[in-house]
Amino acid sequence: MQSEQKYFANHLKVLRAQRNYTQADLAELVGVTRKTINTIENRVFIPSAFLALKLAKAFELTVEDIFYFEEH
Amino acid sequence: MELNKVDKLVHSRAKILIFAAFAFALWQFAWIGSDIIKGTESSIIHLITGLVILGSMLWVAACYFFYSFSKKVKKANAFDALNDELTHKNKRQAFMVGYFTLFGMIWLLIPATDFWDLDLLLFIRTIAVLAIVVPILLFSYLELKNDQGAE
Numbered sequence: 414m415q416s417e418q419k420y421f422a423n424h425l426k427v428l429r430a431q432r433n434y435t436q437a438d439l440a441e442l443v444g445v446t447r448k449t450i451n452t453i454e455n456r457v458f459i460p461s462a463f464l465a466l467k468l469a470k471a472f473e474l475t476v477e478d479i480f481y482f483e484e485h
Numbered sequence: 486m487e488l489n490k491v492d493k494l495v496h497s498r499a500k501i502l503i504f505a506a507f508a509f510a511l512w513q514f515a516w517i518g519s520d521i522i523k524g525t526e527s528s529i530i531h532l533i534t535g536l537v538i539l540g541s542m543l544w545v546a547a548c549y550f551f552y553s554f555s556k557k558v559k560k561a562n563a564f565d566a567l568n569d570e571l572t573h574k575n576k577r578q579a580f581m582v583g584y585f586t587l588f589g590m591i592w593l594l595i596p597a598t599d600f601w602d603l604d605l606l607l608f609i610r611t612i613a614v615l616a617i618v619v620p621i622l623l624f625s626y627l628e629l630k631n632d633q634g635a636e
Binding site for chain 1: 571
């Protein structure tokens, strides 16, 4: 049996585009660097619950609306 | 992509750290070199003394750059953004590598003393310098890499 691996994925890029935010705009809203936003979008960096909640608040969504598990 | 104020500070911090690591390494390694050839009549003593002086002057310049950088951070009110989660992660990774560099080299040095008659003080100084320089360079590298798809 092949086991399924779960990856931490997100809709950050799409949500940002819908609201016309640049990475720098979003970074400023949540108090991090633009690169932090970029690395989250690229799945290089997994944010803490604290930052995930801040991002959810910035988009007025829940954490689950932004972050999800992708199965391969 | 146009760099915003915080981005510029991130790049500036990495460059200052690379410069400081280079200055510190030059200063300390040249100093170690001068201690190695002390007592001999080597003609390169003047060159090495010059490198010690150059390294120490560059280190003073690096300290000034740090001071100037901290003023810019204060002015931009960017302290929290510059010390965000990704930065902490990069710091932890760099310190871990520094720790294992120190640890690994000391554990290599111990058996090496059984085979060669080494000047332990010089080797310990060399390892101590590497344990400072390696994490600084790694942190700077981590701060500059992984920025594909930047907007």
